[in-house]
Amino acid sequence: MDLIADKRGTLEIKNSNLHDVNMELVNEFSQVPLKRDEVYIRSMYLCNDMIDAYASRFTVEALEEITRLVVGESVLKGHQHSSLPIARFFKAEVVEKDDHNWVRAWFYWLKDTEGALDLARNIDGGVYREVSISWRYKTAACNICHEDIRKCPHIPGDYYSGELCFYEMSEIQEVLEGSLVFKGGQIGTSIAGERSAKKDISSSKRKQKEEQRKIRELEKENRGLRKFAELGKRRVKEIKEEILRLARVVSHVEEDSDRFIRIQEKMTAAEIDCDLLMDYWKDFKRDFDRLFPPRRISMVEELSGNAQKSENVDSYRIGG
Numbered sequence: 001m002d003l004i005a006d007k008r009g010t011l012e013i014k015n016s017n018l019h020d021v022n023m024e025l026v027n028e029f030s031q032v033p034l035k036r037d038e039v040y041i042r043s044m045y046l047c048n049d050m051i052d053a054y055a056s057r058f059t060v061e062a063l064e065e066i067t068r069l070v071v072g073e074s075v076l077k078g079h080q081h082s083s084l085p086i087a088r089f090f091k092a093e094v095v096e097k098d099d100h101n102w103v104r105a106w107f108y109w110l111k112d113t114e115g116a117l118d119l120a121r122n123i124d125g126g127v128y129r130e131v132s133i134s135w136r137y138k139t140a141a142c143n144i145c146h147e148d149i150r151k152c153p154h155i156p157g158d159y160y161s162g163e164l165c166f167y168e169m170s171e172i173q174e175v176l177e178g179s180l181v182f183k184g185g186q187i188g189t190s191i192a193g194e195r196s197a198k199k200d201i202s203s204s205k206r207k208q209k210e211e212q213r214k215i216r217e218l219e220k221e222n223r224g225l226r227k228f229a230e231l232g233k234r235r236v237k238e239i240k241e242e243i244l245r246l247a248r249v250v251s252h253v254e255e256d257s258d259r260f261i262r263i264q265e266k267m268t269a270a271e272i273d274c275d276l277l278m279d280y281w282k283d284f285k286r287d288f289d290r291l292f293p294p295r296r297i298s299m300v301e302e303l304s305g306n307a308q309k310s311e312n313v314d315s316y317r318i319g320g
């Protein structure tokens, strides 16, 4: 079942200007061709990816979905679904503003209609300042356990080991409408004019910025991996040396020089499988320990007066 929600914001006023491209988009919804001086155009910062008063937030993907779904939908007053719309959304994009991602949605209404001028004056004069979106969505993932918040034991807004529980909304199914409302719920949501605001970072710039960030992350990861690779190479070299030392002793005691030659060939080969290397290491350690039991036993021998044997054992110990 889809969830239905609505969110509130605040309005902010900017001057509007003519944009031919906007009129092309507006005319996609008009039955008769409209000219720029026949319509009012404003925009809304409709919703964002911040954690809101309901301990929920949109993912960036959800914001992208909203930009596609809001186009063509109605602007209402106070979510009055029974009344006719006062304006219509014709364009939307995700922009970055104040370090957060926002859906900015543009809407228009006709000048030569009853109440049109009042609406423009109230918006431009700062009386109508807050906006709100209604939408349906499918996924509400808990940030603590990543399960569906409706099924997991966590409560949005509560703290768990000092971490605030909230849920992330994604898979937006439908945008029902955007409304002018008396009180907003999301921080900083606002109304703006027709032109792109200077403080906005457009979708393409935002994506470019995101790609650059990813490249920087990959470069950092790569540097880390190179360090690991260097450490790995050193360790392989040490293990090979240790295997050769053990092999030399074991093959000498067992008078099996062929075994030593075989392992020497393997250890000096250009490449060796890591699993195989560890197997050789285990084999020679086992053989060595069989021939020269660990120090605990030699100490027993020492206590029993067999000092000569324990010296021999020590002289064969690897790594001193």
Ligand SMILES: [Zn+2]
Pocket (backbone or CB within 6 Å): 142, 143, 144, 145, 146, 147, 149, 152, 153, 154
């Ligand atoms: Zn949970």
